[in-house]
């Protein structure tokens with residue numbers, strides 16, 4: 001977190017976005033993560049929600065870990081299913097336009113050098129989980145910033161399915177985030193181990209990652 005540089009307020013852009021983006025930038029600067037309840041603009045949550053609910057089982061693939069040739073499915077680690085988001089749909093465009101504005105804002109304010117973004121819908125069936133993990137490993141600088149938004153209307157505390165964000169490697173207690181509709185969580189991918197606890201009902205979300213550019217030689221990065 002010490003590497004973050006805070007720059008003065010930027011000019012221009014959409015005021016509503018800027019209010020939330022400023023809060024997220026402040027949180028990231030001071031603590032490395034941001035948890036903003038019911039913060040995603042309603043038109044975006046609603047577009048994503050509608051698209052996700054319309055996805056049939058065939059659109060999803062079982063989630064795994066690793067990339068490219070290293071990809072493995074492992075039930076021991078996670079049992080959710082995912083569907084990548086593209087600009088092919090209006091919902092995708094709305095979401096990716098918002099994340100692109102967030103990317104520009106954070107690059108200006110915190111000098112993060114975010115270069116690209118990828119994201120997917122995730123569905124956790126009742127009982128599904130994602131064990132404690134990091135989204136990126138130190139030294140393999142690729143995923144820099146993780147973003148998760150939840151799409152669960154009328155979620156109650158007894159439904160479970162919390163995201164547990166641990167402050168560091170040693171933390172065993174963590175911060176529990178209830179996956180309420182429109183809640184936005186952003187955190188530095190290399191800093192915070194986290195896990196998804198099983199829920200008693202279907203749990204819907206969008207998860208995404210901003211990357212820095214680490215293309216070496218002719219190997220184009222980032223691939224999927």
Ligand SMILES: O=C(O)CCC(=O)C(=O)O
Pocket residue numbers: 122130135148162163194195196205207
């Ligand atoms: O859904 C969540 O709360 C977090 C998901 C997650 O950790 C991931 O997809 O890497």
Ligand SMILES: [Fe+2]
Pocket residue numbers: 133134135194
């Ligand atoms: Fe994660």
